Amino acid sequence: MSTLRDLLERLGQDVSDVRLERAMVASQHASEGSGQRLAELNERLDHMTLAIVAMWDLVKETHGLVDRQLLDRMAKLDELDGTKDGRLRMPPRPCRQCGRNLKATRSRCLYCGTACAPTQILP
Numbered sequence: 001m002s003t004l005r006d007l008l009e010r011l012g013q014d015v016s017d018v019r020l021e022r023a024m025v026a027s028q029h030a031s032e033g034s035g036q037r038l039a040e041l042n043e044r045l046d047h048m049t050l051a052i053v054a055m056w057d058l059v060k061e062t063h064g065l066v067d068r069q070l071l072d073r074m075a076k077l078d079e080l081d082g083t084k085d086g087r088l089r090m091p092p093r094p095c096r097q098c099g100r101n102l103k104a105t106r107s108r109c110l111y112c113g114t115a116c117a118p119t120q121i122l123p
């Protein structure tokens with residue numbers, strides 16, 4: 001399963017990059033070339049969606065899961081932060097060494113460098 005985890009981590013980084021770029025493009029929508037960039041970002045999102053659907057299809061086929069199980073798990077994870085908004089927002093957690101807050105996706109403390117297992121894979 002480490003291959004699937006690696007794929008998910010890479011996918012998560014791609015999603016994060018696309019979100020950041022889309023926000024930047026949206027903030028400068030009047031600038032030259034932003035329409036082309038937005039089209040490129042939408043193309044990347046389409047590609048990532050295809051990758052997610054392909055992974056889920058493989059998981060269903062390999063492990064005999066059904067769509068209802070995925071939907072139930074999505075709903076459960078959505079509600080972890082107390083807000084049912086269709087997003088995964090894990091709260092920050094303290095570094096076990098220095099106590100400063102770390103994003104759930106961080107695997108290492110930004111302040112002291114201590115390795116901390118992420119509590120969330122995708123952003």
Ligand SMILES: [Zn+2]
Pocket residue numbers: 095096097098099100109110111112113114
């Ligand atoms: Zn720390």
